[in-house]
Amino acid sequence: MKSLRRLNQxxxxxxxxxxxxxxxxxxxxxxxxxxxxxxxxVGLHARPAAMFVQTANTFKSEIKVDKEGKEVDxxxxxxxxxxxxxxxxxxxxxxxxxxxxxxxxxxxxxVNSKFGEE
Amino acid sequence: MIGIxxxxxxxxxxxxxxxxxxxxxxxxxxxxxxxxEGEGPESLRDKLKKAVESLDSGEGVMVLLDLYGxxxxxxxALLARELNIEVVxxxxxxxxxxxxxxxxxxxxxxxxxxxxxxGREGIRSINEIVEKIESEIKERP
Numbered sequence: 338m339k340s341l342r343r344l345n346q347x348x349x350x351x352x353x354x355x356x357x358x359x360x361x362x363x364x365x366x367x368x369x370x371x372x373x374x375x376x377x378x379v380g381l382h383a384r385p386a387a388m389f390v391q392t393a394n395t396f397k398s399e400i401k402v403d404k405e406g407k408e409v410d411x412x413x414x415x416x417x418x419x420x421x422x423x424x425x426x427x428x429x430x431x432x433x434x435x436x437x438x439x440x441x442x443x444x445x446x447x448v449n450s451k452f453g454e455e
Numbered sequence: 456m457i458g459i460x461x462x463x464x465x466x467x468x469x470x471x472x473x474x475x476x477x478x479x480x481x482x483x484x485x486x487x488x489x490x491x492e493g494e495g496p497e498s499l500r501d502k503l504k505k506a507v508e509s510l511d512s513g514e515g516v517m518v519l520l521d522l523y524g525x526x527x528x529x530x531x532a533l534l535a536r537e538l539n540i541e542v543v544x545x546x547x548x549x550x551x552x553x554x555x556x557x558x559x560x561x562x563x564x565x566x567x568x569x570x571x572x573x574g575r576e577g578i579r580s581i582n583e584i585v586e587k588i589e590s591e592i593k594e595r596p
Contacts, residue, residue, distance in 0.1 A: 383478045384478055387478050387479045387480075387552065387556070390556050391479065391556050394556050394557060394559060394560055395559075412556070412557065412560075413553060413557075413573075414549070414552045414553055414556060414573075415549050415553060415573055415576050415577060
């Protein structure tokens with residue numbers, strides 16, 4: 338009897354561990370985000386916006402950019418331009434999908450590189 | 456890759472494509488088809504058909520026109536029956552830019568919606584926007 342109970346507890350523990358793992362997996366698929374400050378002189382104007390959008394379009398994840406509560410599609414030039422984000426503005430990049438982490442890293446790097454402007 | 460053709464009166468197409476390169480950089484698989492002064496529909500039809508055939512790698516071609524009801528529009532309406540093309544009129548820079556950046560991740564039918572949306576969304580009254588922002592600032596306590 339004792340051993341059965343122990344086995345039962347062990348299986349419960351095993352079950353919990355599995356649940357935790359699936360949570361981690363789900364977490365992996367949920368949204369990740371990072372806030373960055375625009376350092377280039379002109380902000381997200383036509384050319385930098387085009388570079389940003391072209392980079393975003395190389396990823397499968399759904400990607401959004403938020404500036405002061407206004408959220409737009411990071412894969413749309415019109416969307417990014419409508420943010421009118423200027424130098425020193427902070428924007429939050431949000432990604433959801435299998436390549437979300439990679440997408441965030443590449444886009445943050447692009448912003449920090451000042452879009453090769455200077 | 457889905458091809459892109461800008462077909463328009465005069466030299467508008469060249470201007471649009473060159474301007475898109477200024478913003479996005481060089482992009483493959485794009486062509487212009489110009490309807491020149493005195494040119495008839497047959498000649499335009501041949502030019503457009505040749506351009507489509509040279510750009511279609513199996514995924515089809517987006518044809519963006521300047522004017523609904525004009526010669527390029529009538530000619531492409533006929534060509535749409537025999538070629539794998541999506542034709543959208545009222546081309547503007549926002550429409551062209553959005554099609555260029557989204558064509559790698561969308562199919563031809565989806566690009567039709569992208570073109571329609573971007574073309575319309577790109578038309579705004581700047582005065583209206585400024586007036587709205589100013590009135591919001593005034594209303595703040």
